[in-house]
Amino acid sequence: MFSRATPARWRTRLAEIVAGEAPAPEPVGEGGLTQTEALEALEALARMAEALLSAGASAADVTALTLRAAAGAGLLHTQVDINYTAVLVSTAGADRLPLTSVRVVKVRTSDYTRLAGLYDLAHAAGDGLPPAEIDTRLRRLLSQRRPYRPWISAAGGVGLAASVAVTLGGTLAVAVAAALVTCLLQVVLSSLNRRGLPAFFQQVAGAAIATACALALLVTGPHLPPWIGDLPPSLVVGSGIVALLAGLSLVGSAEDAISGFYVTAGARAFETVLLTTGLVLGIAGVLDLGQRAGITLSLSFSPGQPYPLPVQVLAGAVAASTWAVSGYAGSRAVLLAGLAGATATATAGVCTQLGLGPAASAGAAALLVGFLAEGTAWRWRVPGLVVSVCGIVPLLPGLAIYRAIFSLVGGGTSAGLAQLVTAFGTALALAAGVTLGEFCSQPLRREFDRIEQRVRRRSLNRQF
Numbered sequence: 355m356f357s358r359a360t361p362a363r364w365r366t367r368l369a370e371i372v373a374g375e376a377p378a379p380e381p382v383g384e385g386g387l388t389q390t391e392a393l394e395a396l397e398a399l400a401r402m403a404e405a406l407l408s409a410g411a412s413a414a415d416v417t418a419l420t421l422r423a424a425a426g427a428g429l430l431h432t433q434v435d436i437n438y439t440a441v442l443v444s445t446a447g448a449d450r451l452p453l454t455s456v457r458v459v460k461v462r463t464s465d466y467t468r469l470a471g472l473y474d475l476a477h478a479a480g481d482g483l484p485p486a487e488i489d490t491r492l493r494r495l496l497s498q499r500r501p502y503r504p505w506i507s508a509a510g511g512v513g514l515a516a517s518v519a520v521t522l523g524g525t526l527a528v529a530v531a532a533a534l535v536t537c538l539l540q541v542v543l544s545s546l547n548r549r550g551l552p553a554f555f556q557q558v559a560g561a562a563i564a565t566a567c568a569l570a571l572l573v574t575g576p577h578l579p580p581w582i583g584d585l586p587p588s589l590v591v592g593s594g595i596v597a598l599l600a601g602l603s604l605v606g607s608a609e610d611a612i613s614g615f616y617v618t619a620g621a622r623a624f625e626t627v628l629l630t631t632g633l634v635l636g637i638a639g640v641l642d643l644g645q646r647a648g649i650t651l652s653l654s655f656s657p658g659q660p661y662p663l664p665v666q667v668l669a670g671a672v673a674a675s676t677w678a679v680s681g682y683a684g685s686r687a688v689l690l691a692g693l694a695g696a697t698a699t700a701t702a703g704v705c706t707q708l709g710l711g712p713a714a715s716a717g718a719a720a721l722l723v724g725f726l727a728e729g730t731a732w733r734w735r736v737p738g739l740v741v742s743v744c745g746i747v748p749l750l751p752g753l754a755i756y757r758a759i760f761s762l763v764g765g766g767t768s769a770g771l772a773q774l775v776t777a778f779g780t781a782l783a784l785a786a787g788v789t790l791g792e793f794c795s796q797p798l799r800r801e802f803d804r805i806e807q808r809v810r811r812r813s814l815n816r817q818f
Contacts, residue, residue, distance in 0.1 A: 392447040395427040395485035403441040404457035409469040413615035423479035438621035466683035466740045500682045508540040510680030517673035519593040532593035535567045554632045561636025564594035569644045599750045608785035637759040670699025670748035678744045687736045694745025717783035724791020742788045751777040
C-alpha cells in the first residue's frame with residue numbers, strides 16, 4: 355500500500371495520526387499515488403494529449419505517448435480513447451476506483467515548433483517528470499510566442515507556390531506570377547479566417563480566386579510586354595492549388611486508418627474529401643463562368659526545354675522548406691524538411707525516368723521519405739511527422755486536379771473522371787508511402803520503447 359514511501363516517513367505520520375496532530379492520509383493506489391495526485395496526473399496527461407492531437411499528431415502517436423507518460427507518472431492501469439474531436443483518458447485511482455478525464459479538441463493549427471516541444475514533453479513525462487512539472491511546462495509551451503511573425507509564415511506559402519511552379523516546368527515569370535497569385539490568396543484567406551468563415555468555404559474562395567487569376571492572365575496575356583515570355587495559366591493556377599492542398603491531413607488520416615484508429619481516420623478522411631470538394635467547386639464554378647463569357651482556357655503549355663533533374667531537386671527542397679516555414683517550424687526542422695523535399699523530388703524523378711506512373715513514383719518517393727524521416731529525425735529532436743509531411747509537398751497533384759476539373763467542365767466527363775481518379779491515387783500513394791515508411795523505420799529508433807511497440811502491435815492486430 356505504501357510502496358513509494360520510506361518506512362521511517364510513514365512511522366512518523368502514523369504517530370502524528372495517533373496523537374491527533376495530523377489527518378489520516380488519503381488512500382493510496384497501486385502506483386503509490388493518492389487520489390488527489392492521481393487526479394492531477396490524469397488532468398495533466400489529458401491536456402497534453404489534447405494539445406498533441408490539435409497540433410497534428412496521429413492518433414497512434416498520441417495514444418502511445420500518453421500511455422508512456424502515464425506509466426512514468428505511476429498510473430499503471432490507463433486507457434486512452436481518441437475520436438478526433440475529443441480525448442478520453444481513464445485510469446484506476448486509489449482502491450481501484452475509476453477516474454476519467456475528457457478534453458475536447460476545439461482548434462487545430464499548424465505549429466511544428468509546438469508539436470516538437472510536445473513530443474519532448476511527452477518523452478520527459480515518460481521518464482518520470484512530476485505531474486505538476488508536466489502541467490507547468492505544458493502551460494508555458496502553449497502560451498509561448500511563435501518563432502516567426504505571421505507575415506513570414508505567409509511568405510512561406512508564397513515561396514511554396516513559386517518553387518512548385520519551377521518543379522512543374524514553369525519559367526521565372528511563371529514562378530513570379532504564381533507567387534503573386536498565392537500572395538493574394540494568403541491575404542484573402544487570412545481575412546476570411548479572422549471572420550470565422552468555415553474552412554470549406556475558404557477552400558472554395560481560394561480555388562475560385564486562383565482560377566479567376568488564370569482567366570485574367572489569359573485575357574491580358576497578349577498585351578503584356580514581350581520580355582515576360584509565355585505565362586501558361588494552367589501552371590499558375592496549378593501552383594496556387596498546391597498551396598491549398600498542402601494543408602490537408604492526408605498523411606494523418608492514412609496513418610490512423612492503417613493503425614486501426616478508424617473513427618479518427620474516417621473523420622480526417624472526410625474532412626480532407628470535403629475540403630478537396632471545395633477546391634473542385636471553386637475551380638469548376640469559375641471555369642464555367644469563363645466559358646459562358648467566351649473565355650476558354652487551354653491546358654497546353656510549352657515551358658521549353660525541361661529542367662534538368664538537379665534544378666527540379668533544388669526546387670523541391672525549397673518547396674518543402676518554405677512549407678515548413680509556413681507551419682512555424684524551427685531551423686532544424688526547416689533544414690530537414692528541405693532535405694526530405696530534395697530526396698522526394700529526386701526519387702520521383704528517377705522513378706519517372708524508369709517508366710513508372712505518377713502514383714507509383716509518388717508512392718516510392720514517399721516511402722523513402724517516411725523511412726528516413728521517422729528513422730533519423732528524432733536524433734535532431736524533430737518529429738518525423740513534420741519532416742515527412744513537408745517532404746512530400748512538392749509531389750502534391752495540384753496541376754492534375756486542375757486538369758481533371760477542366761476536363762469535367764469542358765464536357766469530357768470520362769476523361770475528367772479518369773484524371774481525377776489518377777490525382778486522388780497520387781495523393782493516396784503519398785500518404786500510404788509515408789505511413790509504410792514510418793512503420794518500416796521502427797527498428798532504427800532507439801527511443802521506440804516497449805509501450806509504443808505494444809500500441810502499434812495492438813493497433814495492427816485489431817484489423818484481423
